[in-house]
Amino acid sequence: MNFLTIFARNLKQGPQTEAFPFGPAFTPERLRGRIEFKAETCEGCRICERVCPANAIRFAKTPDGMTFDCWHNTCVFCGNCEFYCPTDAIHQTNDWNLAHANADKFEMVEHGLIANQTCVECGATALNTAPMVKNAKPPLSSEEYSEVRARCPKCRAKYLKNRKVPA
Amino acid sequence: MSTNTVPETFSIPVGPLHVALEEPMYFKIDVKGETVSHVDINAGHAHRGIEYLTTKRTMYQNVVLTERICSLCSNSHPQTFAMAAEKIAGIEVPERGIYLRVVADEMKRITSHLFNVALLVHLVGYETYFMHMMQVREIGQDMVESIFGNRQDIGAMCIGGVRYDLDDKTIAYIKGAIDKIEVETKDIIKTFKSNGSILRRTKGVGVLSHADAITCGVVGPVARASGIEYDVRRAAPYAAYDRLPLVVHSATDGDVWSRAMVRLEEILTSINLLRACLRDLPGGPTNINDRPDIPPGQAVTRSEAPRGEVIYYLRTNDTPQPERVKWRVPTFMNWDGLRFMLQDAKVADIAMIVNSIDPCLSCTER
Numbered sequence: 001m002n003f004l005t006i007f008a009r010n011l012k013q014g015p016q017t018e019a020f021p022f023g024p025a026f027t028p029e030r031l032r033g034r035i036e037f038k039a040e041t042c043e044g045c046r047i048c049e050r051v052c053p054a055n056a057i058r059f060a061k062t063p064d065g066m067t068f069d070c071w072h073n074t075c076v077f078c079g080n081c082e083f084y085c086p087t088d089a090i091h092q093t094n095d096w097n098l099a100h101a102n103a104d105k106f107e108m109v110e111h112g113l114i115a116n117q118t119c120v121e122c123g124a125t126a127l128n129t130a131p132m133v134k135n136a137k138p139p140l141s142s143e144e145y146s147e148v149r150a151r152c153p154k155c156r157a158k159y160l161k162n163r164k165v166p167a
Numbered sequence: 168m169s170t171n172t173v174p175e176t177f178s179i180p181v182g183p184l185h186v187a188l189e190e191p192m193y194f195k196i197d198v199k200g201e202t203v204s205h206v207d208i209n210a211g212h213a214h215r216g217i218e219y220l221t222t223k224r225t226m227y228q229n230v231v232l233t234e235r236i237c238s239l240c241s242n243s244h245p246q247t248f249a250m251a252a253e254k255i256a257g258i259e260v261p262e263r264g265i266y267l268r269v270v271a272d273e274m275k276r277i278t279s280h281l282f283n284v285a286l287l288v289h290l291v292g293y294e295t296y297f298m299h300m301m302q303v304r305e306i307g308q309d310m311v312e313s314i315f316g317n318r319q320d321i322g323a324m325c326i327g328g329v330r331y332d333l334d335d336k337t338i339a340y341i342k343g344a345i346d347k348i349e350v351e352t353k354d355i356i357k358t359f360k361s362n363g364s365i366l367r368r369t370k371g372v373g374v375l376s377h378a379d380a381i382t383c384g385v386v387g388p389v390a391r392a393s394g395i396e397y398d399v400r401r402a403a404p405y406a407a408y409d410r411l412p413l414v415v416h417s418a419t420d421g422d423v424w425s426r427a428m429v430r431l432e433e434i435l436t437s438i439n440l441l442r443a444c445l446r447d448l449p450g451g452p453t454n455i456n457d458r459p460d461i462p463p464g465q466a467v468t469r470s471e472a473p474r475g476e477v478i479y480y481l482r483t484n485d486t487p488q489p490e491r492v493k494w495r496v497p498t499f500m501n502w503d504g505l506r507f508m509l510q511d512a513k514v515a516d517i518a519m520i521v522n523s524i525d526p527c528l529s530c531t532e533r
Contacts, residue, residue, distance in 0.1 A: 006299060016302055026309065032316035047458075053228035078231040079322050083330050084458065092316070 031094035032079045035070045039112040042068070042089035044129035048081035057081060066127055068112035072098055073105060087130055119152035121159075126152035136160065175199060181517055183212050190528035192502075192521070198514055206509045208502060210532065217533040218492060225487040226252055226461050230325055233492075237530040238319040239282065240496075242275040243472035244530075245324040248492070250405060251481035252326045254466040256459055262449040264328030268406040270341075270444050271315070271323035271331075272470075273437040277348060278307040279473035280388075280430040280437075283525045284355070287427050290519045291368045296358065303351040310344040313337075326461075328454025338445050345438045352434045359428060369424035373508040373520035376421055383503040387475020388429045389524050393421035399471035411443050423516075423523040430525075460487070472497055474525050496530035 010016075018025050044066060049057045056074035060067045070081075070090075081090045100108055117128040131148045133140050140148065144163070148156050176199050183193035191212035197205040217236055221229050233244040246268060253260065260268070285300035308318050314337055315321035323329050333341075359365055375385070380393035390397050398415045400408040416432040418425035465482040475497030482491040501524040508520050 016305070026312075028309075028313035028316070030313060030316040032322065050225065051227045051458075053224060053231040076231065076235070076320075077317070078234075078320070079316070079330070080227065080231055083325065084227070094316075 027094055027096065029094060031096060032077045032092045033096040034072060034093050034098060035075060035081065035110050036091045036093050037068050037070060037110050037112040038089050038091070039068065039114050040089075041087045041130050042112070042114055043087050043132050044114055044127055045086065045132070047084050047086070048090055051080040051084045053078060053080065062113075063116075065113055065115040068110075068114070070110040072108040072110065086132070086134060089130070117150070119155050120147075120150045121155040122152060124152045124154075131156055133160070136163075176204060179514070183209075190526065191532070192526065192528055194505075194509075194517070194521075196509070196514075196517065201513050201515075203509050203512045203514065203517070206506050208505060210502070210528075213528065213532045215529075215533050218494075221492040222488055222490065226326060226483070226489060227458065229489065229492070231322070233494075234320050234322065234324070236494075236533055237496075237527050239279045239527060240275070240472040240474060240477065240530060241320050242271050242323060243470055243477050244494070246272065246406075247468050247470045247477055247479040247494070248481065249324050249326045250468040250470065251466040251479045252461050252483075254468060255464040255481065255483055256326075256461045258327050258455060258459065260328050261452045261454065263451045264453045265406045266444050266448050267329040267331065267333065267453055268324070269408065269411065270333070270441060271321060271329065272406070273440050273444075274307065274311055274314070274341075275321065276437045276473045277345075277434050278304055278311060279525075280434050281307060281348075281352075283473075283522070284427050284430055286522050287369070287423070287519060288365065290522055291365055293362075293364050296362075296365075300355060303348060303355070306344055306347050306351075310341060313340060325454055327457065327459075328452070330454065332453050333445075333448070338448075341441065341445060345441055349435065349438050352431060352438075356428070356431050356435075359424070359431065366424065368516070368519065369422065369427065371420070371422050371424075372516050373423045373512060373523055374421050375504050375508050377419070379507040380421065380504065383500065383507065385475075385501050385504045385524075387471070387473075387497045387501065387525075388426055388433065389475065389501045389504060391415065391417040392425035392429045394419045397476075399469055399476045403469060405468070405470055407444070410447075411440050413440065423519055426523045461489075474498060474527055474530075475501065477530075494530075496527065498524070498527045498531045502526060502531075 046059050049059055054074050054076045056071045058069045079092050082092050114127050114129055116125050119126055148159055151159055176197050178197050181194040181196055183191040193209040195207035196203055224232055230245045233248045234241050236244050281304040285297055288300055289297040312318045315323055315331060323331050375393045377394045380390055380395055394417055396415050396417045400413055401415055414436045416429050418429055461483050463484050467480050469476055469478045478495040480493040481489055484490045512520055
């Protein structure tokens with residue numbers, strides 16, 4: 001392509017720069033942006049906390065249950081947490097817009113709570129985490145799932161052990 | 168002798184910032200008139216302590232940390248690190264995983280080479296064409312961002328395979344993007360062969376002879392432009408390179424122009440490798456879907472980064488953290504060659520010659 005062809009093409013196409021902030025910016029579907037946490041599907045295995053290279057993810061035990069915090073200003077958006085999460089409880093959205101006033105810097109946190117519950121079997125207080133039943137054979141029905149979920153870890157293990165598996 | 172005589176030689180500082188890239192490297196250059204008579208290279212202006220940091224993080228965190236050593240070889244570092252961990256633990260990467268590793272590697276190579284050659288055109292002073300080349304590179308950058316989710320730190324690697332997967336939609340997208348880059352790159356090669364401004368500034372400038380190249384032990388496109396046909400992808404194939412149509416390009420002149428041409432031709436080879444990968448992409452898992460503990464041991468692995476051979480040494484112990492990680496990056500070998508390239512060069516060509524080794528100080532001074 002000679003120079004005149006490039007010139008004509010560029011003249012037709014107009015500026016290559018993006019119109020942002022006056023227009024939308026190029027944002028691919030797979031862009032690795034802000035972290036999103038869904039407490040309902042979290043197993044509480046805390047693997048995300050261990051693989052996070054920036055130590056942006058912190059779990060803490062509180063009287064209400066276990067809290068999840070991901071500090072967006074510490075996060076490096078590597079996506080290790082999403083990759084290693086066994087239940088897709090962590091998801092990286094393609095939202096890159098994290099600009100904020102300095103006064104709000106301590107509010108740039110993705111917060112979640114895995115609440116405490118009372119075990120329906122033994123009455124002990126335990127976390128209402130998603131049960132680790134990915135490898136259960138045959139897969140649990142939705143009634144079985146909620147029954148397992150309403151129990152404490154010990155009673156969950158007992159429930160799964162005593163579960164009648166059709167031969 | 169009159170009092171107003173000017174001394175015959177001057178000593179001028181070049182750097183430590185803004186030589187060709189905005190990275191710290193200091194040259195103390197003795198000039199005789201406009202000609203360089205002696206070069207003193209002074210490195211070590213930045214120390215980020217990354218080698219120490221790797222021993223404070225677990226193996227799985229280190230894949231991300233090594234990626235952040237350098238943004239242009241941000242795939243080669245974690246890949247070589249993961250290869251070392253896999254060697255120690257005896258992990259075999261699934262077939263689909265090794266092909267996807269090549270895809271990630273070659274995409275980064277295309278954008279890295281285009282960046283370097285575009286900068287060369289900028290230093291030549293041909294700003295219009297620099298803008299055009301950066302726009303061509305932007306096709307590649309958009310492709311990388313759309314596939315991996317980030318323009319530079321692509322996060323493709325993990326110990327035991329790759330983290331991303333391709334589907335029909337993304338494969339079609341990559342094919343469309345590399346077709347566009349191929350047409351433009353062929354055009355750039357034509358321009359490099361015919362444009363007077365580029366030829367006059369780069370032909371016969373910064374020559375590194377074959378013998379000097381061997382003395383310095385240069386690697387990558389710098390070595391290949393001096394007639395050393397050495398490419399880790401062929402010398403010690405890793406990933407899927409042993410079954411792909413890899414062509415190793417070389418030149419004999421060893422000047423700035425040859426190094427740029429080797430890079431431009433490698434872009435075309437990378438495009439062919441990408442096409443072959445996408446055509447032969449086997450099915451199955453992309454990684455081992457597990458997080459095994461890496462047993463105590465040590466391993467040395469190497470791969471071909473865009474700048475040349477990168478070597479990783481990894482020693483692990485009973486803890487999740489490695490005991491020692493050490494890497495030798497291509498720029499460490501290549502900047503020795505600058506001593507020969509800059510000898511008798513013109514002062515105006517210094518920045519261009521420095522750029523022609525594609526220096527990556529963030530890799531070298533970590």
